[in-house]
Structures are given as C-alpha cells and as structure tokens.
Amino acid sequence: MTQTPATPPTPTPPSEPTLTVLYDGACPLCRREIGVYRDLRPVDNGLSVCYADISDASVPVPPGTTRAGLLARFHVQHPDGRLLSGAEAFLMLWSQLPGWRWLATLQRVPGALWVMERGYRGFLRWRPRLQRWASRLDAPPRD
Template identity: 50%
Template sequence: MEPERATSTVYYDGSCPLCRAEIGYYSRTDQDGALCFVDVSAAGAAPPEGLTQREAMARFHVRAGDGRLLSGAEAFVEVWRRLPRWRWAARLASLPGVLAVLELGYRLFLPVRPFISRGVARLQQRAAGSERG
C-alpha cells in the first residue's frame, strides 16, 4: 500500500502531558512528513472546522488527507496508517470488530486520562529535577 501524498492533520490537547508525550513520539517517528500537528490548546489555534476548542480537546481528532474528520480510535488508526512502523496496527484495526473494540477501549480511557496525565506530569517533574541536581 502506497501512502497518501496529502498530509493528515492531527489535532491534540497540548495541555495534557500524556498527549504531548504521545504526539512527540509520533512526530519523531514521522520521517516522511505525512502528519501535520496542531495543538488545539494553544491560544489562537484553530480547532477542526465544526468543533469548538473544548470539543477538540476532549477527544483525539485527525483530518485525513482525503478531508474526512476522524475522532477517537478511527483517528489513531489514521495516524498509524501514515507511520511506516505502525502500519501493522492499522491493518490489524481493519479486521472485523477490532475498530469497535479499540473505540470502546478509548472511551473507557477518556475518564481516567486526567489522572494518568497528572502522573505523567509528576514523573516529568521528577526527571527534570534529577537532571538539575
């Protein structure tokens, strides 16, 4: 499968340490420049058309290269499809029923995301403190 030429735009909550870490990984992995990243928490950032900033920050969204706005598990699958090392996961997600299970997992994760993010922030603070000391 040959990758699309148009980039996909990833909209993420940059105020979330967990999200920043994940997007950092994706951006380092995106050697082909297939993804464009927009921190929708930043002042003046434009959320995807049809969504408020709050809605854009509440779920993961991707504008696919073909113009479709995807969210949740579908958005992650689009990112994986665009990254060579993750295409296996996108192929797995195309199997019958897998996307529904991924979406269910994502919906179960959303309420605990703030707690995990706080834990990630504390770990990052400790790591930064040990680097200084």
C-alpha cells in the same frame, strides 16, 4: 542608507495532501505520545502528516468544531476535510507511520474498531488521573 525590514516568507502550501493531527499539547500524556510520532518520517504514499496543538488558542480549529470538543478526544483531519475521532483517528495516523502500520491493519478484523473504540473510551475515564501522574514526572525535582 536605510534598511528595509525583511518580510517573512509566505508559507507555501504543502505539495502533497496533509493529514493533520489535532492534539492536546497541555496534556503530558498527549505530548509524550505525539513526540514519539513526530520522530517518525511518514511512509512515502503521497500523504504528509502535520501536528496542531489545539490547546494553543492561536491555532485555528476546523469549522463546525469547538476547542473543548477537540481537546476531549484524539482527532485527525483527513486531507478531504473529514474529521476522524478516537480509535478511527489513531488507526488513520498509524497507517502513515512506520512501525505502527501493522496496528492500522487491525481495522480489517471484524469488530476490532468497535473493541478499540471501547478501550479508548475506557482510557478517557482514566485520563485525568493519568495526566496528574504524568505531570509529576514533568515537574522539577524538589530539594
């Protein structure tokens, strides 16, 4: 009797719109932060959240973008296709996560988005140094 190899199931599209978080999985800081977010169940508002490690070359990038450009900053892709970046992307993600939603309300304060974006840009200047520090935490202990 010959067995037919099992066909992998075809993924079904999500039944609700999805916010896609595009993150740098090669960055130890990013991995830690996304790990915190992944452990949270998004609020029940009809929008699901998925995470795409764009440091993985097999993960497709949105049309009109480059992998290098996406790796340089934090991005989320809204279900309607809009790509949000930096502080605006964080605010969108935070609006979907319990315990973080209060931070998303900061965007209602005049000038807050501008201040947050400037802070994020400042962080990006320090990111390479912080990544080296964080990668040492991931390294196995030396004998």
